[in-house]
Amino acid sequence: MSVDKDTVRRIAKLSRIALDEARVAPMVDELNGIFAWVQQLNEVNIDGVPPMTSVVEQRLKMREDEITDGGNANELMANAPQGEDHFFVVPKVVE
Amino acid sequence: MTTLPGNLTEFTLAEARDAVRAKKVSSKELTTAFVKAVADARPLNAFVTETPEKAIEMAMASDVRIAHGEARALEGLPLAIKDLFCTKGVKTTAGSKILSNFVPPYESTVSQNLWNAGAVMLGKTNMDEFAMGSSNETSHFGPVFNPWRARNSNANLVPGGSSGGSATAVSGNLCLAATGTDTGGSIRQPAAVTGIVGLKPTYGRCSRWGIVAFASSLDQAGPMTRTVRDAALLLKHMASVDPMDSTSVDTPVPDYEAGLESGVKGLKIGIPKEYRIDGAPPEIEALWSNGADWLRAQGAEIVEVSLPHTKYALPTYYIVAPAEASSNLARYDGVRFGHRARATDDIIGLYEKSRGEGFGKEVQRRILIGTYVLSSGYYDAYYARAQKLRTLISRDFTEAFKTCDVLLTPATPGPAFGVGEKTADPVSMYLNDVFTVTVNLAGLPGISVPAGLTANGLPLGLQFIGKAFDEATILRAARATEQAAGFAAKPAHWWRAA
Numbered sequence: 001m002s003v004d005k006d007t008v009r010r011i012a013k014l015s016r017i018a019l020d021e022a023r024v025a026p027m028v029d030e031l032n033g034i035f036a037w038v039q040q041l042n043e044v045n046i047d048g049v050p051p052m053t054s055v056v057e058q059r060l061k062m063r064e065d066e067i068t069d070g071g072n073a074n075e076l077m078a079n080a081p082q083g084e085d086h087f088f089v090v091p092k093v094v095e
Numbered sequence: 096m097t098t099l100p101g102n103l104t105e106f107t108l109a110e111a112r113d114a115v116r117a118k119k120v121s122s123k124e125l126t127t128a129f130v131k132a133v134a135d136a137r138p139l140n141a142f143v144t145e146t147p148e149k150a151i152e153m154a155m156a157s158d159v160r161i162a163h164g165e166a167r168a169l170e171g172l173p174l175a176i177k178d179l180f181c182t183k184g185v186k187t188t189a190g191s192k193i194l195s196n197f198v199p200p201y202e203s204t205v206s207q208n209l210w211n212a213g214a215v216m217l218g219k220t221n222m223d224e225f226a227m228g229s230s231n232e233t234s235h236f237g238p239v240f241n242p243w244r245a246r247n248s249n250a251n252l253v254p255g256g257s258s259g260g261s262a263t264a265v266s267g268n269l270c271l272a273a274t275g276t277d278t279g280g281s282i283r284q285p286a287a288v289t290g291i292v293g294l295k296p297t298y299g300r301c302s303r304w305g306i307v308a309f310a311s312s313l314d315q316a317g318p319m320t321r322t323v324r325d326a327a328l329l330l331k332h333m334a335s336v337d338p339m340d341s342t343s344v345d346t347p348v349p350d351y352e353a354g355l356e357s358g359v360k361g362l363k364i365g366i367p368k369e370y371r372i373d374g375a376p377p378e379i380e381a382l383w384s385n386g387a388d389w390l391r392a393q394g395a396e397i398v399e400v401s402l403p404h405t406k407y408a409l410p411t412y413y414i415v416a417p418a419e420a421s422s423n424l425a426r427y428d429g430v431r432f433g434h435r436a437r438a439t440d441d442i443i444g445l446y447e448k449s450r451g452e453g454f455g456k457e458v459q460r461r462i463l464i465g466t467y468v469l470s471s472g473y474y475d476a477y478y479a480r481a482q483k484l485r486t487l488i489s490r491d492f493t494e495a496f497k498t499c500d501v502l503l504t505p506a507t508p509g510p511a512f513g514v515g516e517k518t519a520d521p522v523s524m525y526l527n528d529v530f531t532v533t534v535n536l537a538g539l540p541g542i543s544v545p546a547g548l549t550a551n552g553l554p555l556g557l558q559f560i561g562k563a564f565d566e567a568t569i570l571r572a573a574r575a576t577e578q579a580a581g582f583a584a585k586p587a588h589w590w591r592a593a
Contacts, residue, residue, distance in 0.1 A: 003467070007467075008463070011463050011466045011467045011470065012463060013447075014466050014470065015421065015450075015459075015462050015463055015466045016425075016428075016443070016446040016447050016450055017447060017450045017451050017454065017459055017462060017463070018444075018447035018448045018450070018451030018452075019451065019459070020451075027460070027463065030460055030521060031460070031463065031464065031467070033520075033521065033522060034413060034464060034521060034522060037410060037413075037522050038410040038413060038414060038477070040406075040407065040410055041407055041410050041411065041414075041480055041481065041484055042480075044404070044407060044484060044487065046480060046483040046484070046487075049483040049486050049487060050483070050486055051479060051482035051483050051485075051486065052482050052483075052485035052486045052489060052536075053482075054312075054342075055298045055312065055489065055536075055537060055538025056297065056298050056299045056342070056344060056538050056563060058299070058342075058344060060341065061341045063338070072200065075200035076200070076431075078198065078200060079196075079197055079198060079200075079431070079432035079433070080430075080431060080432060081429060081430070081432070081433070081434070081435035082435065088430050088431055090430055090442055090445065091439060091440050091441050091442050091444075091445055092440075092441075093442050
């Protein structure tokens with residue numbers, strides 16, 4: 001399987017990354033180099049092999065669903081590139 | 096009175112602990128010496144942020160505790176912290192432009208554990224952007240230089256990566272020890288090429304809370320130190336079970352230092368035959384067989400074992416890790432924190448431009464790979480297949496550990512290489528982690544220990560791989576190797592003249 005320019009543009013869009021048009025062709029080559037290399041995984045018979053879900057055998061821990069934190073709006077807003085009062089500001093989303 | 100090293104920065108972590116406790120040196124004196132060493136070493140670019148005032152303040156507080164007889168395990172000992180660990184009130188960049196102004200309002204569990212044990216923070220170390228790299232050349236803040244140079248050469252070499260700043264800081268005596276993180280080799284590989292010890296613990300041994308996430312099923316924090324004893328000491332105080340990380344494991348943290356000198360007599364050391372790779376330099380082969388000889392001479396039994404899926408580990412990793420990264424890095428959107436692009440009038444444009452400007456080339460490449468392998472129509476061919484390969488790789492280790500206690504392998508396929516030498520070809524760069532990445536996929540502990548020099552004077556390391564939560568045994572084997580290797584070489588401090 002190999003990717004072309006349209007595929008790279010499509011996955012850049014899905015990834016929400018603005019890719020300079022000048023980067024598209026080199027990215028096609030880079031990705032195809034990597035995908036050609038990972039093709040060797042197709043040599044392996046994986047019939048009946050379960051996918052790895054956890055490297056260390058352990059049960060998912062459960063805890064009470066209760067409020068343990070909060071009231072930190074000022075701290076949360078401190079790193080916001082643009083904020084007003086306790087709101088994040090974004091371009092208009094709904095017309 | 097025992098003699099102190101001529102220069103306080105030459106202390107090991109354990110020596111400094113003993114000297115500070117015995118009041119032979121104050122934390123302030125020790126910390127002042129390291130603050131100066133850090134400032135003198137700026138040509139190495141090992142630190143993204145230096146915190147000298149905070150360091151002196153913490154050291155003075157430690158001296159007060161010591162005077163009152165209240166010294167804790169790491170009281171007054173100056174450390175460097177990889178810039179992937181969130182530090183409250185101190186900028187944490189993950190080596191990325193997108194986080195270049197991020198000041199966390201919270202502290203990572205691992206770093207908090209260290210401060211609770213009395214340690215002092217010298218600053219935050221440079222690293223590959225979001226820990227994606229094997230040479231520290233993907234950092235937004237520029238490459239880090241290895242303190243080591245080849246004999247009769249002035250060429251700058253890379254320190255490995257992604258924990259390249261931490262490796263250089265420990266190797267160049269800019270701190271007593273440092274924290275690193277290891278997703279595919281990012282502690283062990285830089286440790287090997289800078290002549291220091293690096294340990295990746297079992298997945299779940301250290302809490303991941305407050306560590307900027309790269310690939311959550313593989314990431315693990317660990318110590319980078321000048322000696323095996325120091326790695327044992329630092330790991331003890333990094334590890335903990337943590338309610339904030341549901342994958343952190345609730346088993347007691349042993350006193351790793353206690354069993355360190357018990358030797359390797361009767362230990363079964365497995366040599367995985369698949370780690371003999373075509374084109375590996377003869378020096379690596381020689382180092383590996385020396386390692387086996389040293390252990391045999393100390394009473395260990397050497398057995399050949401097979402890990403048949405070894406060659407599939409790197410390609411498996413380059414599906415699994417980018418897939419997880421593409422999901423983890425979705426949070427950087429230019430809205431809540433981090434870099435935000437200017438002059439965008441729609442929300443999608445804001446996301447795309449912020450991420451396009453904020454992420455470097457390697458990070459973008461991996462996000463695209465991850466998005467592709469998880470996308471509809473390709474998921475089964477790539478991601479699902481890779482997760483099955485991961486099961487097979489993990490089973491290989493389970494089988495091998497039926498006939499041995501610990502595995503011995505080379506740590507890297509070669510010594511440190513030149514800055515810019517491998518940046519053009521991603522796959523050749525990825526191959527630096529060929530011996531380390533299997534361990535992450537299986538969640539096992541691994542340690543790299545300096546074991547020799549190349550003909551032109553560059554350090555090489557050996558790696559021990561252990562059973563899950565058996566850090567004690569790999570530390571013991573590494574200690575025996577450290578003693579037998581007698582690795583005493585030090586890099587010339589060429590940067591001081593600069």
